Structure formats: structure tokens, C-alpha cells
Amino acid sequence: MRERLNRLALAVVAALVALVFAGLVTSVVLLITGHGPWKTLTTMVDYGTQANQIAATINQATTYYLSAIAVAIGFRMNLFNIGVDGQYQLAAILAAAFGGEVALPNGLHQLAIVVVAMLVGSFWAGLVGVLKVTRGVSEVISSIMLNFVATGVIAYLLNAKRLGVLNGNDLTTKPIDGSGQVRGLPLIPGADTKVFGLVFLAVVVGVGFQLLVTRTRFGFDLRATGRSASAAQASGVNVKRMVVIAMLLSGAVAGLVNMPVLLGDAHNYSLSTPSGIGFTGIAIALLGRNNPLGIVFAALLWSFLDTSSNILQISNIPTSVVSITEGVVVLSAVVAYELVRRYALRRQQNRVGRQLGAIPAGTEAAA
Known part of the structure; x- marks a missing residue:
């Protein structure tokens, strides 16, 4: 159970990192084009949280x-x-x-x-x-x-x-x-x-x-x-x-x-x-x-x-910022998930190595 919770936590962290990275890239694009990232975000949130838009989203x-x-x-x-x-x-x-x-x-x-x-x-x-x-x-x-x-x-x-x-x-x-x-x-x-x-x-x-x-x-x-x-x-x-x-x-x-x-x-x-x-x-x-x-x-x-x-x-x-955000989210998520997978695999290998190292010498042969 503990190991499953650890994997879930790593997956959540990877997703959050991907979202943050996508937000940073989108913010840079908006600044280059002369638009404020915070204003763009609040505009989208205000519009997207209206009842009819929530229904459209669902x-x-x-x-x-x-x-x-x-x-x-x-x-x-x-x-x-x-x-x-x-x-x-x-x-x-x-x-x-x-x-x-x-x-x-x-x-x-x-x-x-x-x-x-x-x-x-x-x-x-x-x-x-x-x-x-x-x-x-x-x-x-x-x-x-x-x-x-x-x-x-x-x-x-x-x-x-x-x-x-x-x-x-x-x-x-x-x-x-x-x-x-x-x-x-x-x-x-x-x-x-x-x-x-x-x-x-x-x-x-x-x-x-x-x-x-x-x-x-x-x-x-x-x-x-x-x-x-x-x-x-x-x-x-x-x-x-x-x-x-x-x-x-x-x-x-x-x-x-x-x-x-x-x-x-x-x-x-x-x-x-x-x-x-x-x-x-x-x-x-x-x-x-x-x-x-x-x-x-x-x-x-x-x-x-x-x-x-x-x-x-x-x-x-420009509505193209949405396409940029979506693309960067997917790309960064794939990279983040792969890094998390490798990290989890390394942790598992280290844990197994420690467990094997804790077995007294000659135990396997006696068994």
C-alpha cells in the first residue's frame, strides 16, 4: 500500500511539474506577443467558469x-x-x-x-x-x-x-x-x-x-x-x-x-x-x-x-497560445512521467539491493 501511494504521489508531482512548465512557456509566449499572462489567465477563468461554459466544458x-x-x-x-x-x-x-x-x-x-x-x-x-x-x-x-x-x-x-x-x-x-x-x-x-x-x-x-x-x-x-x-x-x-x-x-x-x-x-x-x-x-x-x-x-x-x-x-x-499550452503540457508530461518511472525503478532496485544485503551470508545455501 505504501509503495502504491508513493507511485501515486510521484505521478501527481509529475503532472503538476508539467502544468507549471507549460504555464511558464505560455507566459513567455504571451509576453513576447505583448499580452499579460495574468490577465489572459483571469480572462479565461472568468469566462470558463460561467454556468453555460461549464456545461460546454463537461x-x-x-x-x-x-x-x-x-x-x-x-x-x-x-x-x-x-x-x-x-x-x-x-x-x-x-x-x-x-x-x-x-x-x-x-x-x-x-x-x-x-x-x-x-x-x-x-x-x-x-x-x-x-x-x-x-x-x-x-x-x-x-x-x-x-x-x-x-x-x-x-x-x-x-x-x-x-x-x-x-x-x-x-x-x-x-x-x-x-x-x-x-x-x-x-x-x-x-x-x-x-x-x-x-x-x-x-x-x-x-x-x-x-x-x-x-x-x-x-x-x-x-x-x-x-x-x-x-x-x-x-x-x-x-x-x-x-x-x-x-x-x-x-x-x-x-x-x-x-x-x-x-x-x-x-x-x-x-x-x-x-x-x-x-x-x-x-x-x-x-x-x-x-x-x-x-x-x-x-x-x-x-x-x-x-x-x-x-x-x-x-x-x-491570439488563440494559438492555447494550442501552444496543450502541446507543451503533453510533451512535458511525457518527459516528466518517464523521469518519474526511472526514479521509481531506481528506488525499487536500491530497496531490493538493501534487502538482499541484509540477508546473512550462507542463508541462501542453507535454504
Whole structure:
């Protein structure tokens, strides 16, 4: 228990050091461009702590969180699923088209849409796993190329002759009926400001991921394979099977990324559907160290920065400082975590050395 608390404390210190360093770099950039760091920070905080902006932060963090969990599943297996963007986009359009076409009772309708999204995302990511274990294709190459394929498939499907319908000047899928929508939850009782009703879906996914990784045989095999595929293979783990299953799970979670927006706000898929969330998820997963709880804070921080950046343009402050901050946070966090890992390993080696040194000579032979 003591050792676990020490590792947790080191991780927290590493994260704080990364944030402080990112703040210093951002402050230097602001000073060079003629803007006060303290004024910029207070402007962002004042704007970002308004009720409607807090709701916007939570809503955006929900999608970021799901994307990061999808990436983290692959990372735990030492797989780099860079195709989350294509997986959730393809899942979103097909789930939206399905939800707009079918008529099901309330509850069953939402569940069916979510299941379709998970199946589509799982299938698209599963292709990456199959290519890796059968043909030896790197998951980085195949997943990023499948992003482009998914974009082409979406462009083909979102056509008036296929799944698209003309909605004003925009081309969308058929709107989802009320039975397939999920109502928002009031952030403050009696107020109009609401967060996505599917925010609880992100909670379920995070808890499920943690239990799967830490409390099941599959999770142990997943972590063991990620640390050393050859050692896992020697202990009886079917590494190829684990690769495919990990990609299927990662894709299933990726399929959920756009569900809070689709069912809670947009109710259809259009060209304005948010893109790029998959790549943001990679940064957030790294920042949160692939831990469901760490990813919560990383997603909220990232979402707060993105949401609060809206006020910077109005205040004639370059919004690029937010991108700089986000980039430096991730880079410095990766470096800080690696230094902490090496420090913890050295401490463990020293402790084991002291314990071995304390054993009286000849004890091992007598044993």
C-alpha cells in the first residue's frame, strides 16, 4: 500500500511539474506577443467558469474522454490505434442513418443506435487487428490509412441518393425521432444550462475499462502482452488473439465518441459533425497515463482550454497560445512521467539491493 501511494504521489508531482512548465512557456509566449499572462489567465477563468461554459466544458470533455479511453485500450496492449477518428466518424453516420430510419420504443431506440455505433467502430478497428496478425501490417500505418478510407466512404454515403437528405443548405442524414434522443441534464436545478444525458455513458465506460484491466484474467493478459509479447506468448497467452480483441474493444469505444452529441444535440449526421477528436484523444490518453481517472482530469483540462479560448479572440489575444499550452503540457508530461518511472525503478532496485544485503551470508545455501 505504501509503495502504491508513493507511485501515486510521484505521478501527481509529475503532472503538476508539467502544468507549471507549460504555464511558464505560455507566459513567455504571451509576453513576447505583448499580452499579460495574468490577465489572459483571469480572462479565461472568468469566462470558463460561467454556468453555460461549464456545461460546454463537461459536454466536450465527455467526447474527449471516450476518445482517450479508446486510445488507452490500445496503449495498454502496446498498440497505437491512430484510427479512432475514422472509426467514430463512420460509426456516427451509420448509427445516425439507422436511428433515423427505424421506429422503436423509447429506451430500445437509443440502445439500438448505440449498439450499431459500437459494432461499426469495432468492425473498422478490427480490420487493423486482422491486418496486423495475418499480414504483419503496422497498426499505425493501417489505422491512419483507414481514416482516409472512412472519409471517402462517408462522402459516398452522405449523398441525396443514398443516406443524405437536404436540410436547408446542409446535407444530413434523416433526423432521429424523439424516441431515439437522450435529453440533457440540468447542470443547476431549474436552469436551462444542460449537459449531455450520455455523460453517464462515459462514466460506465471508464469504470468498465478499469475493472476489465485490473480485475479480470483478460486484463492481466492484456497488460502482460503490452509489456512483453514474447514473455506472454511463452506463458501461454495467444498474442495474436489478444491483438484482435484489443482492437475490437478499442473500436467499440471509439464508436461511442459522437453518441453524446448525436443523441443529445444534433440528432443527425452532417458535414459539420465534429472531427479530429480521435487525435485529441491520443494526447489526452498520454496526459492521463492511460488511467481512467487520470484521463478524466486530462479531458476536463483540455476541454476547459478549448472552451475558454473562445474569449481570447474577442479580447484580441491570439488563440494559438492555447494550442501552444496543450502541446507543451503533453510533451512535458511525457518527459516528466518517464523521469518519474526511472526514479521509481531506481528506488525499487536500491530497496531490493538493501534487502538482499541484509540477508546473512550462507542463508541462501542453507535454504
